[in-house]
Amino acid sequence: MKKELQLTLAPEVAYIPELFKEVALRTAQIPSDKDQVFVRQVKRSIDARGRNVKINVQAEIFVNETPGALLDYEPSYKNVHQSDPIVIVGAGPAGLFAALRAIELGIKPILIERGKDVRARRRDLAAINKEHLVNPDSNYCFGEGGAGTYSDGKLYTRSKKRGDVRRIMEILVAHGATEEILVDAHPHIGTNKLPKLVEDLRETILAFGGEVLFDTRVEDFVLEGNELKGVITQNGDKILGEGVILATGHSARDIFELLQRKQIVIEAKPFALGVRIEHSQNLIDSIQYKCGLDRGPYLPASAYSLVQQTAFNKKQRGVFSFCMCPGGFIVPAATSPGELVVNGMSPSRRDGKFANSGIVVSVELEDLPKYRKFGPLAAMHFQADIEQKAWAMGGKSQVAPAQRMVDFVEQKVSTKLLDTSYQPGLNSVDMNEVLPDFISARLAMAFKSFGQKMKGYYTNDSQLIGVESRTSSPVRIPRDRESFEHVQIKRLYPCGEGAGYAGGIVSAAMDGERCAEKLIEAYVRR
Structure with a gap:
């Protein structure tokens, strides 16, 4: 038997498991000494409008029944080591989730990041704080995980048009976030926990045959007519693929300047x-x-x-x-x-x-x-x-x-x-x-x-x-509303905050997934 409850509780009741269970069972009129009873919170929000703060809780009670997992996510990653590649520029939330989605669809992602891996990046952050030295490729905006790695890790978003919010949350839990983010109305992870989570996302990409290249800055594009076939790095290396997802974040001014030099359509954005x-x-x-x-x-x-x-x-x-x-x-x-x-x-x-x-x-x-x-x-x-x-x-x-x-x-x-x-x-x-x-x-x-x-x-x-001043990108890289492909250049998929299509970790992750799906559908699975 399963019962669902909507409860309004004092904070100490909502946040002390023993008290919460006692009140939930009493409300549901279930004896507290009954065998095989399981109680859990599935949604929780704070109401501070009145004189006394209350916590609104949606709860489930299972009696003589095994509860289903709060986490439904089951990865279906494939070994893509020998598969056709796509190029993803930028290892922030949009790029990381684009890479994971490509692996699920059987396609190899080559993930390029101008900055350092999340651990090495810490030394450059210390240099900014203590010595006031800014490394243009490794800082609070650039590096593995992007600006989101060293942030509050807020996961609340109103954007539900470009993907499944719950799916993103569950992937994060599968890679180290606590299940609390599935429960709280305004979830966050915290800057102390994000680096390890980002590392685990990268390890999944590598374990299933994806590539991740750090200290690799894009300085030019490989264009054939109006088709983008790959990118050229600061070392002159060409990295080719079936298409390019450009997920460089809202601070990649050199990329915006490159697009303008190549006469690729971009727009000023509020x-x-x-x-x-x-x-x-x-x-x-x-x-x-x-x-x-x-x-x-x-x-x-x-x-x-x-x-x-x-x-x-x-x-x-x-x-x-x-x-x-x-x-x-x-x-x-x-x-x-x-x-x-x-x-x-x-x-x-x-x-x-x-x-x-x-x-x-x-x-x-x-x-x-x-x-x-x-x-x-x-x-x-x-x-x-x-x-x-x-x-x-x-x-x-x-x-x-x-x-x-x-x-x-x-x-x-x-x-x-x-x-x-x-x-x-x-x-x-x-x-x-x-x-x-x-x-x-x-x-x-x-x-x-x-x-x-x-x-x-x-x-x-x-x-x-x-x-x-870095609330969002001051530039939009326009794309077709249905195909997500750039309005002028084929095989180019502007993605995430830097392209002007997301605003935060979850919305960027959803946008990354959708860009990967659209690129693969158009050019790899034809």
């Missing part, structure tokens, strides 16, 4: 730019959970999501939170010397003392009249100029320009900055001088509005750290 905001996690908890400065031992570090429409020069633009990291830290995410970019991440336990989030302003192409001369690379050049200005104002290192929130709105340079999670350090500046007027004015409006929505959010006990 994106968003702003800053990272850092509060104490205790403050955010007290606002969200209404719990004072101690959320207790059962509730996780609280998150928030904010959005505000703003008007400047008679133009409406959204200001919104992006990649909010509870209990996390801010990291330097530049991909070249002479620029400064920040991003956020958090460990699986989210137990750090700070909360940080991107607060960014939507940037439309009409906002950038001075950059029209760059054509499809207009937004990219604007993005780069802001990052270079931030680097200069921070002190021409990875020290970041920063300012307390109220000081920013009132246009006062902060006499003293707060403690921070950002390891390279902060330099007090007027962030209104770092950011264009149409960005800074909208941020100032939004901070005041956010303070109305979250009492206590607008405070000088928080600070802006800049700049947050």
Whole structure:
């Protein structure tokens, strides 16, 4: 016998297994001493709208019945060592999942990554933080696993049009993620656990005959007429295949420039730019959970999501939170010397003392009249100029320009900055001088509005750290809506965040799977 329950519980009941089982059985009117009873949670979400935080739980109870596995995923990988190859450029979530899907379909992936494997990459991250040295091929954006490896590992997505979210989650669990990601409404893995998971994904690719090439940067394409037959690396090596999935991420500016030089159609794309905001996690908890400065031992570090429409020069633009990291830290995410970019991440336990989030302003192409001369690379050049200005104002290192929130709105340079999670350090500046007027004015409006929505959010006990500029790709590589193939070049499949078709780990992974399916259907299984 199987029973399903919808329960609304206090946090300690939802998160202590013994208490949860007792309450679930009592609700279902099943004796607690009954033999062969199994209770499990299948969905869980936090409701913090009322005075007391509640946990909504969907549960299953099995009596005298063996429960089915929560994990349905059964790999069907084939040995593809001698199979026809496809080339996948970029070993982020899109590239890794494209490679796994190709193996399932009996096709050999050759996965090319400009950066280092996930372990070797750590030394370059340490060099950015401690010595302020940026390796253009190995950093927080480039390297095995892409930008997602050293991140919060958020897996929540609203995108369900291009694949099966549950399937992606189950593949991640099969490679080391906990089953909690199948249960929580807003799952995450954590930056401390992602590297091992990424390694395990790579080992599966290699075990079934795929190839993974690190320190291999694409510098040219092998074009025959309007067909892409492969790529040429920095060493002059040609890597050929039945088609190319281009999954290079939102920061591969050299690839965008290569596409333009080869007269391959690309488009400028709206994106968003702003800053990272850092509060104490205790403050955010007290606002969200209404719990004072101690959320207790059962509730996780609280998150928030904010959005505000703003008007400047008679133009409406959204200001919104992006990649909010509870209990996390801010990291330097530049991909070249002479620029400064920040991003956020958090460990699986989210137990750090700070909360940080991107607060960014939507940037439309009409906002950038001075950059029209760059054509499809207009937004990219604007993005780069802001990052270079931030680097200069921070002190021409990875020290970041920063300012307390109220000081920013009132246009006062902060006499003293707060403690921070950002390891390279902060330099007090007027962030209104770092950011264009149409960005800074909208941020100032939004901070005041956010303070109305979250009492206590607008405070000088928080600070802006800049700049947050890699929210999404400033370039789109257009593709056919049905075939996923580039609109001009045959056998080219633009994929993931860098092509403008995904926004996060799960949506990028789904896009990678679909690109592999479409390429194989069109050119390998004809």
